[in-house]
Amino acid sequence: MDGDILRVNGLKISYAVGDEKVRAVDDATFSIPGGSIVGLVGESGCGKTTVARGLTRVMTKNASIEGGEAIFDGADLMSMSETEMNRLRWRDIAFVPQSAMNSLDPVYRIEHQLNEVLVQRGGHSRKDARRRAEELFDMVGIEPRRLKDYPHQFSGGMRQRVAIALALALNPKLVIADEPVTALDVIVQRQILDTLKDLQEKLGISVILVTHDISVVAYVCDRIVVMYAGRVVESGDTETVLTKPYHPYTMGLYNAFPDLQSSAGVLTPIEGHPPDLRHPPTGCRFAQRCPFAQDRCTTSGEIALSDVGGGHFAACLRSDEAETLRGDAAKSETWAAMA
Ligand SMILES: Nc1ncnc2c1ncn2[C@@H]1O[C@H](COP(=O)(O)OP(=O)(O)OP(=O)(O)O)[C@@H](O)[C@H]1O
Numbered sequence: 001m002d003g004d005i006l007r008v009n010g011l012k013i014s015y016a017v018g019d020e021k022v023r024a025v026d027d028a029t030f031s032i033p034g035g036s037i038v039g040l041v042g043e044s045g046c047g048k049t050t051v052a053r054g055l056t057r058v059m060t061k062n063a064s065i066e067g068g069e070a071i072f073d074g075a076d077l078m079s080m081s082e083t084e085m086n087r088l089r090w091r092d093i094a095f096v097p098q099s100a101m102n103s104l105d106p107v108y109r110i111e112h113q114l115n116e117v118l119v120q121r122g123g124h125s126r127k128d129a130r131r132r133a134e135e136l137f138d139m140v141g142i143e144p145r146r147l148k149d150y151p152h153q154f155s156g157g158m159r160q161r162v163a164i165a166l167a168l169a170l171n172p173k174l175v176i177a178d179e180p181v182t183a184l185d186v187i188v189q190r191q192i193l194d195t196l197k198d199l200q201e202k203l204g205i206s207v208i209l210v211t212h213d214i215s216v217v218a219y220v221c222d223r224i225v226v227m228y229a230g231r232v233v234e235s236g237d238t239e240t241v242l243t244k245p246y247h248p249y250t251m252g253l254y255n256a257f258p259d260l261q262s263s264a265g266v267l268t269p270i271e272g273h274p275p276d277l278r279h280p281p282t283g284c285r286f287a288q289r290c291p292f293a294q295d296r297c298t299t300s301g302e303i304a305l306s307d308v309g310g311g312h313f314a315a316c317l318r319s320d321e322a323e324t325l326r327g328d329a330a331k332s333e334t335w336a337a338m339a
Contacts, residue, residue: 005174005206006032006055011068011078013047013054022277024050026230027068029305032174032223037200037207039217039238041253042227045274048210049098051227052176054078055208056095057085072174090121094172098179098210100163104151110162111147114169122170136165141195157188164196168203175200178210193220215257218242226250229274229285232305236312246314246322249286251329268332271339284317291334292318292325 013025025047032038040048053059055070055077070077072093077085089095097103104113111133118129134144140161151159160180167175180196181189197220200207209221217224217238224241226234226249234247245251252270272289275281281288283298290297297303297317305313308322318325328334 003034004031005034005072006208007069007071008051008055009069009071011051011054011070012066013050013059013063014066015050015060016062016064017278020278023230023280024063024277025054026280027302028227028230028232029068030225030232030235032206032208034173034206035200035204036222037197037209037220038223038225039214039221040208040210040225040227041212041214041217043253043274044212045277046227047230047277048212048227049178052095052178052208052210055176056089056093057082058089058095058097090117090172091170092172093174093176094167094170096163096167096175096177096180099183100160100166100178100180102159104159104162106151109148109150110154113162114147114166117166117169132169133165136168139168139199140165155188156184157192160184160192161195164192164199168199171203172205174206174208176208176210179212180209181216182211182213189216190219196220213257214242214253226253229280230277231285231302231315232313233286233316234312234314235305237310240310240312244312244322245326245329246308246312246319247286247316248290248292248318248325248329250314251326252289252335255329255332255335266332268335271335284315289338291328291338294318 009029011025011028015022015024028051040051042048054065065078114133115129118124118132124132133147137144137147142158142161181192211217221238224238225232228249234241234250242254255268256270270289275285283300284303287293287297303315303317305315308314308319
């Protein structure tokens, strides 16, 4: 689509474990429109962090990119040299790793940690760095005088704000934030998400927000990319996908999380566990846990994403029956029968 800042096509990333391979990301395809906030969501272990780290190429030694491309601003991040990639990090693409708020160095004042990015990475003079650090603190809602504080003097929510300030330091076009609000209570979660959304709009940047919590996506994201067992199973405009999901996994995931804005209704878990990614099943990987699975779901080979209308994609053979399936998916007995 025109106006996309990032297009990921058929991305495959695996980890070598002994003489086996964990196929953590297998043929992931999605795009990030410029100036939008996109939620990458799915249960623990479905490959979200692997995608996030793969896109910034900050990966563990046993990880390898086995295929696909990620076109950012016209260039493929997956085939770029390390030098080119290094030039892009922080300046064009900033990554906020999982539990970034706990990884601030306890022995240095926050100011020092911001300076490191601004001076060493961004080439700012000390004086400019000081001014920029104050500006960044102001942007994320922390009083600039607190630049002199140490990480332990900040609450979890404040440390997360510092992590966002760090990510924004060099004016990136894309910020990838891995579970930025996970360890925080719901009120603080909302405040951080409001700040993130506000900054994203004000600065006109794009954000990929990685989360296991679909209510976080519902609260703040323009678009949603749902992953299951290493594959993207559904993507599209958040409101459309959440009100009219086409993939039973999305239907189930939505039932399983409380709303961030209202008190919880009845929550229905998806029974069972995702498959072992060393030996993923053929066909639809969700079939084992899907109340609507048919024989063809496991015998028809990999199920590709297809356009169900208006930039909404789903990988389900029963897409044409989605309305009926949605009705059944809303009943908790449908899922309880899978227990
Ligand atoms: N360094 C590694 N070596 C081997 N396997 C790994 C490694 N890192 C992740 N995995 C495996 O890859 C798969 C995807 O993991 P990943 O962390 O990307 O998922 P996730 O959706 O981000 O989950 P979480 O939210 O728990 O981090 C899982 O099966 C996980 O066990």
